[in-house]
Amino acid sequence: MTKAKLVCQTPLYKVMLVREKNVPVPEKVIRKPEDAAEILIEYLKGADRKHLVGLYLSSANKPIAIHTISIGILNSSLVHPREVFKMAIMVNADSVIVAHNHPSGNLEPSSEDIAVTKQLKEAGKILDIELRDHLIVSDGYGYLSFSERGLI
Numbered sequence: 001m002t003k004a005k006l007v008c009q010t011p012l013y014k015v016m017l018v019r020e021k022n023v024p025v026p027e028k029v030i031r032k033p034e035d036a037a038e039i040l041i042e043y044l045k046g047a048d049r050k051h052l053v054g055l056y057l058s059s060a061n062k063p064i065a066i067h068t069i070s071i072g073i074l075n076s077s078l079v080h081p082r083e084v085f086k087m088a089i090m091v092n093a094d095s096v097i098v099a100h101n102h103p104s105g106n107l108e109p110s111s112e113d114i115a116v117t118k119q120l121k122e123a124g125k126i127l128d129i130e131l132r133d134h135l136i137v138s139d140g141y142g143y144l145s146f147s148e149r150g151l152i
Contacts, residue, residue, distance in 0.1 A: 033145035056093035081123035
């Protein structure tokens with residue numbers, strides 16, 4: 001009788017979603033970019049560095065989660081589709097609206113913003129999680145919607 005050899009130790013993991021806190025959000029359906037912008041401008045109010053956030057929506061277009069995906073430096077942040085859609089999968093979101101702030105107040109998208117949005121749109125198609133919009137928001141200056149501009 002031979003004993004089986006243990007070749008390697010493989011770790012076992014458990015994935016958990018931890019609610020940090022609740023944020024007051026108007027009880028409404030997101031019908032247009034302005035609805036999402038209202039929520040995200042308030043969420044990012046006072047941020048002095050670039051934040052990329054996701055507003056995750058149910059199939060009824062109601063917010064089910066807000067998640068800070070990355071915090072960058074004054075004028076840049078890292079973004080990868082994996083990080084955007086990880087939370088969407090965990091909360092069973094039907095769609096996502098991403099947003100980032102421009103602390104400078106300039107709402108015009110950079111070429112990098114446009115390229116990242118296209119990459120996120122394609123990744124969402126593969127995962128069957130729609131990227132509904134990408135917003136640039138700024139305290140006191142309002143917002144810019146990629147969908148309203150035809151950039152998505």
